[in-house]
Amino acid sequence: MAAKTLTIDGHLVSARPGETLLAAIRDAGITIPTLCHLDGLSEVGACRLCLVEIEGQRRLQPACMTMVSEGMVVHTNTPRLQSYRRQIIELLFAERNHVCAVCVASGNCELQRLAGMVGMDHVRYEYLSPNYPVDISHPRFGIDHNRCVLCTRCVRACDEIEGVHTWDVAGRGVNAHVITDLNQPWGTSTTCTSCGKCQLACPTGAIFPRGVTVGERPHASERIALIVEARKQRW
Amino acid sequence: MGQRIVIDPVTRIEGHAKISIHLDEAGNVAETRFHVTEFRGFERFCIGRPFWEMPGITARICGICPVSHLLASARAGDGLLAVLIPPAAEKLRRLMNLGQIIQSHALSFFHLSGPDLMLGFDSDPVQRNVFGLIAADPNLARNGIRLRQFGQEVIELLGGRKIHPAWAVPGGVRNGLSVSGRDQIRAKLPEMLAIALDAIGRLKQLTERYQREIETFGVFPSLYLGMVGPGGRWMHYGGKLRVIDHTGKMLIDELDPIDYRDVIGEAVEPWSYLKFPYIRALGYPGGMYRVGPLARINVCSTMGAPRADTELRELREQAGPVIEGSFYYHHARLIEIIAALERMEMLIEDDDLLSNELRADAGVNRREAVGVSEAPRGTLFHHYKVDDKGLITDVNLIIATGQNNLAINHTIGQIAQSYIRNGQFDEGILNRIEAGVRAYDPCLSCSTHAVGQMAMEVELYDAQGRLLDRVSR
Numbered sequence: 160m161a162a163k164t165l166t167i168d169g170h171l172v173s174a175r176p177g178e179t180l181l182a183a184i185r186d187a188g189i190t191i192p193t194l195c196h197l198d199g200l201s202e203v204g205a206c207r208l209c210l211v212e213i214e215g216q217r218r219l220q221p222a223c224m225t226m227v228s229e230g231m232v233v234h235t236n237t238p239r240l241q242s243y244r245r246q247i248i249e250l251l252f253a254e255r256n257h258v259c260a261v262c263v264a265s266g267n268c269e270l271q272r273l274a275g276m277v278g279m280d281h282v283r284y285e286y287l288s289p290n291y292p293v294d295i296s297h298p299r300f301g302i303d304h305n306r307c308v309l310c311t312r313c314v315r316a317c318d319e320i321e322g323v324h325t326w327d328v329a330g331r332g333v334n335a336h337v338i339t340d341l342n343q344p345w346g347t348s349t350t351c352t353s354c355g356k357c358q359l360a361c362p363t364g365a366i367f368p369r370g371v372t373v374g375e376r377p378h379a380s381e382r383i384a385l386i387v388e389a390r391k392q393r394w
Numbered sequence: 395m396g397q398r399i400v401i402d403p404v405t406r407i408e409g410h411a412k413i414s415i416h417l418d419e420a421g422n423v424a425e426t427r428f429h430v431t432e433f434r435g436f437e438r439f440c441i442g443r444p445f446w447e448m449p450g451i452t453a454r455i456c457g458i459c460p461v462s463h464l465l466a467s468a469r470a471g472d473g474l475l476a477v478l479i480p481p482a483a484e485k486l487r488r489l490m491n492l493g494q495i496i497q498s499h500a501l502s503f504f505h506l507s508g509p510d511l512m513l514g515f516d517s518d519p520v521q522r523n524v525f526g527l528i529a530a531d532p533n534l535a536r537n538g539i540r541l542r543q544f545g546q547e548v549i550e551l552l553g554g555r556k557i558h559p560a561w562a563v564p565g566g567v568r569n570g571l572s573v574s575g576r577d578q579i580r581a582k583l584p585e586m587l588a589i590a591l592d593a594i595g596r597l598k599q600l601t602e603r604y605q606r607e608i609e610t611f612g613v614f615p616s617l618y619l620g621m622v623g624p625g626g627r628w629m630h631y632g633g634k635l636r637v638i639d640h641t642g643k644m645l646i647d648e649l650d651p652i653d654y655r656d657v658i659g660e661a662v663e664p665w666s667y668l669k670f671p672y673i674r675a676l677g678y679p680g681g682m683y684r685v686g687p688l689a690r691i692n693v694c695s696t697m698g699a700p701r702a703d704t705e706l707r708e709l710r711e712q713a714g715p716v717i718e719g720s721f722y723y724h725h726a727r728l729i730e731i732i733a734a735l736e737r738m739e740m741l742i743e744d745d746d747l748l749s750n751e752l753r754a755d756a757g758v759n760r761r762e763a764v765g766v767s768e769a770p771r772g773t774l775f776h777h778y779k780v781d782d783k784g785l786i787t788d789v790n791l792i793i794a795t796g797q798n799n800l801a802i803n804h805t806i807g808q809i810a811q812s813y814i815r816n817g818q819f820d821e822g823i824l825n826r827i828e829a830g831v832r833a834y835d836p837c838l839s840c841s842t843h844a845v846g847q848m849a850m851e852v853e854l855y856d857a858q859g860r861l862l863d864r865v866s867r
Contacts, residue, residue: 260558261451295444295783346783370755372568373450373560 165231174227181209181222184235191235192244192273195310196223197360199384200319203311208244208273211235219243245277253284254333255291256305257363263371264364267378270308271363291336295369296346300358304336307365313337313357316383325351359383397421397817404828411836413827415810421817426807428799428831430668437789445474445758445780450560452776452791456837457557458501461494461549462769464562465631466776471564473652473763474780475756482749483566484632489741490552490561491631491767492734496586497545498770499687499727499734502835503593504538507724510829511600515607516822534596537589541731544586548738551575566753573748580742587701587735594705594728601712604721610812611830612720612805615640617673617683618692619797621768626695628702628733630768636693637673637683642716645675651766654775658792671797682800685772686834687726692716697729699736705729720805720833727835758784769794771835795836805830 162173167187174183179202184191194206204224211222214232222235234240251257251270259265291304311328314337318324325348329338340348358366359382367376396419402412411430418424436455440448449467453460465487472479509522512531521529528535546556552571553559561568601608619637623629626636637646637657646657661670661678672681683689697703709717709725717726741747758780765776772794779788795802809830813823 260454261447263447290442293442293444293785295785301444369444370446372446372563375560375568 163227163229163231165227165229165233167233168235176227178227179223180211180220180225180227180231180233183227184211184222184233189235191222192276193223194269194273194308194362195312197312197316197362197380197383199387200312200315200360203315206308206310207247210240210243212237212240241277245279248274248277248279249282249284251308252279252282253286255287255289255307261373262306262364263367263373263376264306264378265374267374267376268364269362269378269380287333294345296344297348297351297353297369298346299353299369300345300355300366301369302337302339302345302366303364305365306363307337308363309335309337310362311337312360312362312380313366316356316360320383320386321352321354321356323350323352326357356383356386396424399814399819399824401824401828404831411831413806413831415806415814415827417814417817421815423807423810423814426803426810426827427665428803428806430666430799437791440786440789443786445471445778445784445786446564448776448778448786449562449564450558453558453560455791458837459494459498459769459771460558461490461553462767462774463776464559465491465767466765466769466774468562468564468567468765469632469767470763470765470776470778472566472754473765474758474760474778474784475564475754476759477565477754477756479566479754480749480751482570482746483752483754485741485744485746486552486567486571486752487562488631489571489738489747490549492738492741493545493548493552495545495630495734495768495770496731497542497549498835499731500538500542500545502770502832503724503727503731504535504541506835507829507832508534508538510825510832511597511604511724515826515829519821519825522825534593537592541586541589541593544582547582548579551578563753565755568753570750570752571747576742576747579738583735583739583742587732587739590728590731590735591701594725594732597724597728607826607829608719608721610809611826611833612801612808613718614804614808615718616801616804617645617676617681618689618716619673619683619685619773620690620693621766621773622694623698626693627698628690628694628696628730630690630734635766635773638693638716640716640718642692645673651764651775654764654766654777654792658797660792660796666799668799669792669796670799671792672800679800682804683797684720684801685794685797686723687730687770688717688720688723689772690768691726691729697733699733702729702733702736705732720801720830723833723835758782771795771837772797793837795834798834798836802831802834802836805833 163176164173167184170187172183172187192208194208195203202223204221209222210219212234213220259271293303295301314326317326325339326337328335329342330336339345340350359379364376397417399415404411404413414427416425440451449464452463452467455463505524509527513522513526550556553561617637617639621629621633622636623633635649638644657674658671659674672678673683691706697706706729713722762779767774774794775792777790778786781787806827809827813826
């Protein structure tokens with residue numbers, strides 16, 4: 160099949176047919192923020208950070224869910240996009256309790272890094288300051304919903320790679336939260352294999368190894384892609 | 395017709411406070427109060443957190459003495475794990491606390507109280523600050539800055555950063571000391587000791603000049619509480635508690651920190667966010683006690699460090715076996731810096747410091763524990779309860795400044811009464827009252843960590859000083 164040619168931020172780029180715009184943008188060496196996307200997992204287009212402007216289309220499109228097509232003219236970093244991205248990050252901070260200073264993921268956190276990337280120096284929205292419980296009933300891991308951004312990377316890693324689907328999402332809108340099995344303490348889950356892939360996939364300090372202290376949770380999300388790649392070679 | 399004098403804010407202390415002084419019709423002091431006007435809430439919002447996070451969270455109570463909270467919290471965590479931590483971790487924690495004592499005491503003596511002591515209580519208030527001190531005595535000011543820097547460097551070499559290192563954890567510490575770090579500390583010790591000995595020499599020369607202040611700054615009988623090690627040696631981490639009275643009689647000795655509640659009660663007053671701890675045996679407010687440098691050098695039998703012991707003996711000869719005046723907190727602070735440097739000299743040669751066995755691993759094996767460290771300002775208690783998984787269900791923190799609260803109030807009253815007569819006072823006198831507070835080096839950011847006793851009182855006075863209205867909740 161013939162390669163597709165498109166224009167990204169003024170550069171002519173060629174991409175494979177069926178490739179996502181996000182992959183083409185990254186192949187072109189352009190940095191674009193993402194949060195719910197994780198190499199090795201399916202796309203959900205939930206976080207809206209990778210929205211781009213495509214000439215001839217009124218609506219913004221998420222790059223991770225849009226396929227490349229011939230002659231596309233794409234802008235990835237317009238003032239409008241910058242403003243939206245900052246708003247998205249601010250809303251994420253306002254929605255739960257993200258306190259970097261005392262967080263197990265500080266220094267290794269994608270949300271923290273994104274806040275720096277989009278230039279968030281303060282949050283313009285009122286903090287909701289919810290009072291979510293911490294679940295450390297699992298012998299090896301803990302989940303702190305206060306730090307969850309609902310990216311669902313844990314849900315997809317558990318379902319698509321480990322294949323057990325322990326994690327899912329309950330509730331709607333601002334009340335949505337991730338759950339294990341039938342919304343029960345993680346330690347009582349009968350499906351969890353304790354593999355830890357959810358913890359690898361988590362972009363923040365929401366899922367962490369039990370017993371870690373400030374800034375101690377390593378960031379190892381790229382290992383999800385390594386696992387997927389390794390399986391392809393074997394099977 | 396009464397008059398009310400308000401000093402707001404009190405300067406050169408850590409945190410926010412005001413002092414109010416009520417005069418009677420004759421213009422003499424009727425009542426004084428030290429109001430702490432900050433409000434924090436740590437005891438409440440820590441509930442529900444995994445206890446492993448507590449050292450990192452509680453270290454944020456204070457930017458001056460985060461290490462004290464870190465160590466008390468980690469020690470409480472050791473208790474919840476029910477482990478004996480590796481010897482290297484124990485020694486490294488001690489080393490960091492010595493660095494902390496040095497840097498915080500240097501800040502108090504040189505930066506905060508130095509301007510009063512070296513320039514004079516009545517000197518021009520525009521110059522009476524650290525910049526004035528730099529202008530008047532650059533060498534002394536430089537020494538103070540270098541000493542503080544050294545203490546901070548010790549903290550950084552161990553914890554990776556000077557402020558809020560998340561280094562001590564339940565079960566031990568996260569990193570050891572490198573050989574180059576050890577050599578760096580060892581190389582600087584002689585210079586630092588020379589600075590500390592010079593500073594105490596300078597302070598001793600001021601005794602005659604400040605005779606009246608020495609006699610009126612918080613000279614009253616009180617109890618003293620502090621930590622001691624084996625044989626009654628001066629101790630700042632890992633020891634047992636001792637309480638003595640103003641005659642030197644030992645009321646309590648060998649108290650395990652876990653039993654602190656049997657000994658210490660906490661009262662609340664409507665006009666301050668600060669709680670008022672007292673020794674139960676003597677009731678409230680008769681059980682007033684002091685903590686911190688003065689208390690520690692009073693309760694200990696020996697500093698366990700030769701040059702510091704020489705200074706302590708000299709001070710006891712001059713001021714009595716139990717040193718009563720709050721002015722002597724300054725002397726005590728310098729003696730402790732000397733002792734800390736000497737202890738560091740001994741500790742630094744221990745090869746255990748370079749060990750890689752630093753952290754004991756365990757689950758929740760106890761549901762309640764108390765961790766105590768001697769903060770620069772005094773004995774610090776962290777008391778936690780957890781559920782079977784390790785989530786915090788209850789927190790009680792007793793902070794040094796809180797324990798000195800009664801004594802600080804008493805000191806203000808004493809200074810005000812002796813200097814203010816017939817409604818006559820000037821700026822120098824008000825500065826002495828502030829200096830009486832400063833002697834305790836209070837840290838109000840630390841001490842107003844609590845929630846649950848919302849103490850708030852608003853008083854409305856007319857131009858003549860008559861109380862028109864009072865709202866309290």
